[in-house]
Amino acid sequence: MAEREIPTLRSTLKDMVLARTSLLYLLTDEDRRMEAEIRALGAAFKPPFRVYIWSCTTGVTLNDEPVIPNPSIMEALDWFMKIDESAFLMINDIHVFLKDNPPVLRKLKDTAKRIESSYKTVFMVSPVLEIPTEISHDVVLMDVPLPSLDEVEKLLHQVISREKTRDGLQASLTEEVVDLCTKAGAGLSSQQIIQAFRKTFSGKNAITSKELDVLFEEKRQIVRKSGLLELIQLDMNFDDLGGFGNFKKWLTQREDIFTKKARQYGLAFPKGVLLMGISGCGKSLCVKAISAFWNLPLLRLDMGRVYDGVEGTPEECLRKVIKTSEASAPCVLWIDEIEAGIANASQKSLGGSASRILATFLTWMQEKTSPVFIGATANNIELLPPEILRKGRFDELFYVELPDEEERAEIIRIHLSRKHLPLERFDYPPLVKTTEGFNGAEIEQGVLGALFRAFTQKREMTHNDLFIAFESIVPLSITMKEKIKTLERWAHNRAVRAGKN
Ligand SMILES: Nc1ncnc2c1ncn2[C@@H]1O[C@H](COP(=O)(O)OP(=O)(O)O)[C@@H](O)[C@H]1O
Ligand SMILES: [Mg+2]
Numbered sequence: 029m030a031e032r033e034i035p036t037l038r039s040t041l042k043d044m045v046l047a048r049t050s051l052l053y054l055l056t057d058e059d060r061r062m063e064a065e066i067r068a069l070g071a072a073f074k075p076p077f078r079v080y081i082w083s084c085t086t087g088v089t090l091n092d093e094p095v096i097p098n099p100s101i102m103e104a105l106d107w108f109m110k111i112d113e114s115a116f117l118m119i120n121d122i123h124v125f126l127k128d129n130p131p132v133l134r135k136l137k138d139t140a141k142r143i144e145s146s147y148k149t150v151f152m153v154s155p156v157l158e159i160p161t162e163i164s165h166d167v168v169l170m171d172v173p174l175p176s177l178d179e180v181e182k183l184l185h186q187v188i189s190r191e192k193t194r195d196g197l198q199a200s201l202t203e204e205v206v207d208l209c210t211k212a213g214a215g216l217s218s219q220q221i222i223q224a225f226r227k228t229f230s231g232k233n234a235i236t237s238k239e240l241d242v243l244f245e246e247k248r249q250i251v252r253k254s255g256l257l258e259l260i261q262l263d264m265n266f267d268d269l270g271g272f273g274n275f276k277k278w279l280t281q282r283e284d285i286f287t288k289k290a291r292q293y294g295l296a297f298p299k300g301v302l303l304m305g306i307s308g309c310g311k312s313l314c315v316k317a318i319s320a321f322w323n324l325p326l327l328r329l330d331m332g333r334v335y336d337g338v339e340g341t342p343e344e345c346l347r348k349v350i351k352t353s354e355a356s357a358p359c360v361l362w363i364d365e366i367e368a369g370i371a372n373a374s375q376k377s378l379g380g381s382a383s384r385i386l387a388t389f390l391t392w393m394q395e396k397t398s399p400v401f402i403g404a405t406a407n408n409i410e411l412l413p414p415e416i417l418r419k420g421r422f423d424e425l426f427y428v429e430l431p432d433e434e435e436r437a438e439i440i441r442i443h444l445s446r447k448h449l450p451l452e453r454f455d456y457p458p459l460v461k462t463t464e465g466f467n468g469a470e471i472e473q474g475v476l477g478a479l480f481r482a483f484t485q486k487r488e489m490t491h492n493d494l495f496i497a498f499e500s501i502v503p504l505s506i507t508m509k510e511k512i513k514t515l516e517r518w519a520h521n522r523a524v525r526a527g528k529n
Contacts, residue, residue, distance in 0.1 A: 037172065037179075041069050045077075045116075045149050049168050050140040055347075056172035057155035059120045061218040066151055070116055077147070078115045080108065084125075088117070101125050102135050105150075109139045114147035122152035126160055133162045140166040156344065171347065174355035180213035180221055181206060187225040196233035205235050211325070212243045215356035220250050251327070255339045256349055260326040260362070262316055269310060269317040270442045270468065271435035275303075275426055275526040279321055286322055286358050286399055297358075298423045299393055300402025302366070302416070304523060305428030306512055307407050308469030308504060312364055314428070314526070315403035319360040324401070327353055328362040334385065342385045350392055358399035366404045367411035386413060393421050409518055417522060426526040427519035430467055430505055430512075433460045435527060439468050440494075443475040454491045462498045465505040474498040 035043075044052055054062055063081070070077035080095060082088050082104040088096040096107050101119070108117045119125070125132050139150065140163075152167070159167055175183065184206065188197045213221040228243040229235065251259045269276075278301075284290055285298055301318075303311040319326035334345040353361045393402060402422070406412055417425060431439055437456050440463070444451055463471055477497035482489035505512060 036176065037065060038069060038072075040170070041065065042072070044168065044170070045069065045147065048144060048147060049149055050143045051136060051150050051152060051163070051167045053122070053159055053167045053169045054151055054153045054172050055155075055157050055169065056153065058172070058174075058217050058219065059153050061175070062151070062153050062172070063118060066116055066118055073114070078113065080115060080117045082117060082119050101132055105132075105135045105139045108148065108150065109142040116149050116151060118151045118153065120153050121155075123154040123156050123158040126158065126163075130162075133160055136163050137166055156340075157347075171351075174215060174351050175213070175218050175221060176355070177210050177214055179218070180210045183213065183218060183221050184209050184225060187222055188229060191229055191231075193229075193231060193233050197229055197235060200235040205240070208240050209235070209243065212240070212247050215327075215352045215359075216247065216250055224250065251352070254348070254352070256330060256333050256345055257352055258328045258330070260316070260319075260328050262320055262326065264313065264316055264320065266317050266320045268442055268446065269313055270439035271431045271528075272310065272314055272317075272428075272526050273435075273528045274524060275301075275314065278424060278426075279318065283321075286324070297397070297399040298401060299396070300361075300404065300422050301424050301426055302404045302406060302422045303426045303428055303526060304406045304409050304515070304519065305526075306430075306467070306504070306508060306515065308467035309428045309430065310468045311405040311407075311428055312362075313468070315360065315362045315364070315405060318401065318403050319362075322358075322360070322401075325356060325359045326362055327356060327359055328364060331363055331366060332368060343388070346385055346388055353400045354396075354398045356400075358401070360401045360403050363402060363404040365407060366416075367406045367408050386416065390415060390421055409515060425523040427515075427523035428526045429516070430465060431471075432528065436460050436463050436466065436471065439471045440475070443472050447475060447479060449489060454494060459491075459494060459498065462495060465503040466498070466501070467504060470501050470503050471498075474501055477501075 041052075056062060067079050070079040078090060080088050080090055082101065084099050084101070086097075087094060087099045088104050088107065096104060098104075104117070104119075108115070126136075136150075143150075157169070159169065188194055188201070191197055209225070213224065216224065224243060224246045228239055228246060232239055248259045248261070251257050282298060285295060303314055305311060316326065318324075329349055333339055334342050334349070339345050339348075349361075353359060404422070415421075437460050440454070440456065440459055441451055444454065463474070466474075474494065474497040477500070478493035479489050481493050481497065
């Protein structure tokens with residue numbers, strides 16, 4: 029079965045030009061990349077299209093030479109609509125000139141009409157989506173995706189070929205190294221990619237695992253600075269998740285789902301899962317385990333940040349998140365406590381906006397074809413709007429319960445192993461009994477408490493230390509009995525048990 033060809037940015041732009049698009053709004057903050065793309069696009073036509081660039085300081089230029097020195101945008105548009113050639117005009121930061129500026133809006137409408145039958149396109153580049161209604165029918169919007177893996181790879185070769193130590197660097201470019209570098213660049217803008225590659229490789233004679241670590245750390249920093257997403261460094265293995273039998277079965281059945289072979293079978297990528305249940309039962313751990321299982325990068329979204337306005341409007345934030353995660357695909361997008369953002373937003377009387385954001389998000393979930401797997405968790409299901417639970421959004425809703433006896437034994441063993449304690453030193457039946465009603469977090473807390481007790485007494489930790497530590501913990505489930513009951517009742521027909529059947 030042939031795979032569907034994925035259109036590149038260049039081919040999409042070309043199609044728009046061939047369709048005689050007059051006004052094209054490119055939503056992106058990568059104006060340098062756009063300039064390079066548009067120049068390359070112009071050069072690909074026979075005969076080549078000239079690429080004119082307008083700015084409010086230099087007027088219209090062609091290859092940096094002035095054409096119309098008058099800096100007025102009105103003059104520039106006037107001139108462009110009249111010239112007798114197939115050509116492009118690029119305008120950066122167009123939103124600034126569209127705002128409360130009726131003459132420019134009128135001029136753009138006139139330009140669109142005048143050039144509609146010729147191969148002339150005005151590329152209007154802007155980092156924000158602000159198209160006044162007056163011209164919304166005349167403008168075609170394109171939300172420019174971040175560089176694809178192929179583009180990242182090109183940038184890698186470009187950066188390396190300009191380094192003084194290029195011979196050594198090039199010699200270490202095995203297929204695997206290229207693949208890792210490309211993945212490190214995915215999800216960043218072209219400027220960020222170039223800077224990260226330069227910073228990492230400059231003056232280096234080879235790309236070893238050390239350079240790759242530096243590169244990934246650099247990427248983590250860049251992503252963190254964006255304020256919305258965090259690239260999580262996994263501190264666990266898949267086996268560190270105790271219980272979750274049913275969930276693990278679900279995952280195992282889909283082990284190869286992100287492979288080419290699955291694609292050739294015509295299988296769609298899974299969309300994601302929602303894990304619900306009281307806190308401390310391992311929902312967050314489970315999302316990490318998903319990323320470990322498929323060996324995919326894990327991006328955590330801070331839903332609160334989407335709504336708090338610091339990083340822009342919620343709509344802008346969501347768009348950025350979608351762009352970054354799609355460019356990083358295949359990846360796991362972790363939305364921890366998905367209800368928190370929604371609840372905060374309604375408190376801030378952002379109610380309308382909150383549901384709009386959620387609607388956009390759900391639409392994306394439903395329509396997305398890219399391999400972005402969403403791992404969402406929720407503690408308070410009553411705060412979740414019903415539409416999030418409707419079929420077609422998540423592949424499955426899982427309900428996480430307190431671990432039963434067998435699961436508790438497993439979780440105790442996991443946390444003892446994590447501390448490198450010999451498992452045969454402990455007698456499990458009494459430990460399992462005394463941890464009745466405990467969640468995984470409380471079991472972990474008990475192990476740490478016992479370890480601390482032994483440490484302060486300068487001796488090895490014993491079974492007794494652990495037993496005493498467990499005895500002293502009052503599990504959350506005692507005070508939350510009612511809540512757990514409500515949750516269980518709610519989940520009964522709506523969700524699948526993550527633990528045992
Ligand atoms: N099923 C489990 N298996 C192993 N450890 C667990 C489990 N559940 C909880 N834990 C421990 O408790 C910690 C907190 O759990 P977490 O995943 O944050 O719970 P939740 O997200 O449901 O509130 C985990 O990091 C882990 O150390
Ligand atoms: Mg959690």
